Amino acid sequence: MNRTKKITKKHMNKLKKANAKxxxxxxxxxxxxxxxxxxxxxxxxxxxxxxxE
Known part of the structure; x- marks a missing residue:
């Protein structure tokens, strides 16, 4: 996995968590x-x- 893909994946996971909240x-x-x-x-x-009553 190259550096750009790793960074993109981390960013997308962060966005996913924010949207889920x-x-x-x-x-x-x-x-x-x-x-x-x-x-x-x-x-x-x-x-x-x-x-x-």
Whole structure:
């Protein structure tokens, strides 16, 4: 690999990383199955409490 190609490759990798930081994903954050069950139980308990009042 010649010197110019090495320099170009380093520059392109730096650009790629910068662009990746700018383009963040719109995907929702992962919530584990146990956490979803816990949240559902809390919502159910809250709903029961509101109905009893």
């Amino acid at each position: 700018l383009n963040t994903s719109n995907k929702p954050k992962y919530i584990s199955k146990a956490e979803r069950e816990r949240l559902a139980a809390l919502e159910a308990a809250e709903a029961v409490q509101i109905k009893s």
